[in-house]
Amino acid sequence: MPFGWNRPLACCGRLPACRNVRRQVAAENGLAARSTPFQNTLLAFALAFAATTAHAKLNVVATLPDFGAIAEEIGGDKVKVTSIARGTEDAHFVDARPSFIRVLNQADVLLEGGLDLEIGWLPPLLNAARNAKILHDAPGHVILSRGITVLEVPSGPVDRSMGDVHPSGNPHCWLDPANGKVIAASAAAAFARLDPPNAAFYEANLKTFNQRLDAKLAEWTKRMEPLRGLKVVTYHKSFSYFLERFGLELAGTIEPKPGIEPSPTHINALIPRAKEEGVKLVLVEPCRPRKTPEYVAGSIGAKLLILPTSVGGNAKVKDYIDLFDYDIGQIVEALKP
Numbered sequence: 001m002p003f004g005w006n007r008p009l010a011c012c013g014r015l016p017a018c019r020n021v022r023r024q025v026a027a028e029n030g031l032a033a034r035s036t037p038f039q040n041t042l043l044a045f046a047l048a049f050a051a052t053t054a055h056a057k058l059n060v061v062a063t064l065p066d067f068g069a070i071a072e073e074i075g076g077d078k079v080k081v082t083s084i085a086r087g088t089e090d091a092h093f094v095d096a097r098p099s100f101i102r103v104l105n106q107a108d109v110l111l112e113g114g115l116d117l118e119i120g121w122l123p124p125l126l127n128a129a130r131n132a133k134i135l136h137d138a139p140g141h142v143i144l145s146r147g148i149t150v151l152e153v154p155s156g157p158v159d160r161s162m163g164d165v166h167p168s169g170n171p172h173c174w175l176d177p178a179n180g181k182v183i184a185a186s187a188a189a190a191f192a193r194l195d196p197p198n199a200a201f202y203e204a205n206l207k208t209f210n211q212r213l214d215a216k217l218a219e220w221t222k223r224m225e226p227l228r229g230l231k232v233v234t235y236h237k238s239f240s241y242f243l244e245r246f247g248l249e250l251a252g253t254i255e256p257k258p259g260i261e262p263s264p265t266h267i268n269a270l271i272p273r274a275k276e277e278g279v280k281l282v283l284v285e286p287c288r289p290r291k292t293p294e295y296v297a298g299s300i301g302a303k304l305l306i307l308p309t310s311v312g313g314n315a316k317v318k319d320y321i322d323l324f325d326y327d328i329g330q331i332v333e334a335l336k337p
Contacts, residue, residue, distance in 0.1 A: 058195055061107040061134070063118050064091055065311040066174045067144055067183065069320045071111060073209045074188045078198050082107075084125075087312025090287045091172075092164065092259070096121040104129035107140065109190055114143035115150065117171035142190045144183045148173045151240050163257025175309060176241035177217055177324050184209050216321055220328050221246065227335060231277050233270070233302070235284045235293060238309045242327070251277045254284075254293055262292050274300045280335065285309045303334040 058079045062068035068083030075081065082103050085094045091113075104110065104125055112118050126135070133140040150169035158167045173179050188206040192199035228247035232239070235254045243250055252274055256266040274296070282297040282304045284290070290306070297304035307327045308317050317323050 058108045058191060059106055060109045060111065060191075061103055062111040063094075063113060063122060064174070066320055066323070067111045067113065067187075069311045070180060070184050070209070071109075071187050073320070074184055074202055074205045075191055076201065076205055078195065078201060079109075079191065085310070087308060087310040087314075087317065088286050089310075090285070091117055091310070092120055094118070094121045096125055100125050101128045104134065105131050107131060107134050108194055109140045109142065110134035111142050111144055111187060111190075113171055113173065114145040115168045115171035115173070116166045117145075139193060140190070142186055144186050145171065145173050146186065147182045148179050151244060152237065163255070164259030165257075170237055170240050172238045172309070173241055174320075175239060176245040177213060177220065177320075178245060179241065180213055180320055181210050184213075212321065216324065220324055223328055223332050224248075227331070230281060230335070231274075231279045232281045232283060233274055233279050233296065233300075234282070235288045238285055239283050239307075246328075248281075251279050254282075254296060267292060267296060271296060271299045274302070281305065281331070283307055286313050305330050305334055307331075 057077075058075065060068075060071050060075060060079045060081045062071055062081060062083045064085050065083040065087045068081045071079060071081045084096075084100055084103070085091055089095070107129075110126075112122060132138060135141060150173065153169035154162075154165060154167060158165050174183060184206055188202045191202045195202075224246040229249060231249045231251040232243060233252050233254065234243075234250065237250070237253060237258060240250060242248075252270050254262050254267070254270070256262060279300055280302050282293055282300075282302050284293045284304065284306050286306055286308055293304055296302075307330060308314050308323060311317055311319060311323055313323070314326070317326050
């Protein structure tokens with residue numbers, strides 16, 4: 001009869017001969033020979049620890065859903081991503097609920113845009129979270145705008161009379177899809193730094209993401225090429241990076257200054273100027289009021305489009321590539337001859 005766990009053992013397991021029998025049984029079953037109870041305890045602990053670490057995920061918190069969507073592309077099943085802002089919210093004025101403190105307290109990585117985009121709501125949450133892993137200058141705190149060519153950097157001193165001007169430049173950098181590659185690279189580097197065993201996994205996902213984005217960027221550029229030079233009015237300067245990427249020109253904003261509501265004086269000056277410049281398109285984010293943009297568009301004979309500026313801005317925009325697929329599709333369709 002061959003040895004096996006079902007074979008009755010006629011030994012006590014303590015004498016040398018008996019231990020040899022047990023080792024033979026274990027060997028035939030593909031298992032390590034049993035040793036002392038202490039060694040068994042160590043082995044069980046090691047196996048339990050290995051099982052736990054093998055399934056541990058990086059806990060990633062992103063300030064915006066766009067950053068969260070890219071983090072999910074790069075991190076795959078190795079990360080758990082929570083985005084604080086909703087895609088329909090103004091990124092400057094996010095409703096900072098107390099539950100976000102707990103989320104940040106448990107984070108391994110914090111992804112923020114920087115350029116003072118989140119300055120109105122993130123610092124108090126970060127201070128309350130008391131998580132050293134994601135404080136400024138900690139390995140888990142990532143500024144995603146680093147490495148990006150920033151637009152609209154003020155040339156002189158900035159003060160409140162200029163409205164909500166950002167001293168370091170326009171922070172809406174994710175709306176140039178080419179910048180998505182820079183953001184993804186920063187996320188991949190952070191994940192690899194904090195989770196070295198899976199570095200190759202993150203690098204492979206980054207390569208796949210970049211290939212997909214490059215292919216879509218070529219497609220989007222081709223679709224937008226006939227509109228190059230088109231003059232556009234926007235509500236806020238949210239679309240500056242998008243316009244720059246696709247060769248459209250900002251002719252004016254419905255806000256007189258960033259973050260300042262439009263006045264009749266400003267609108268009455270904007271309309272004749274927009275008519276004179278031949279503006280054919282008015283772009284507004286979902287979080288803005290509609291009445292004044294509708295009046296401006298109607299007065300100058302332009303198309304008005306309510307376009308999401310973030311993932312989740314409407315039900316059709318579920319990831320970063322969806323955002324540009326949707327916005328470009330809407331623009332091209334609206335201006336079709």
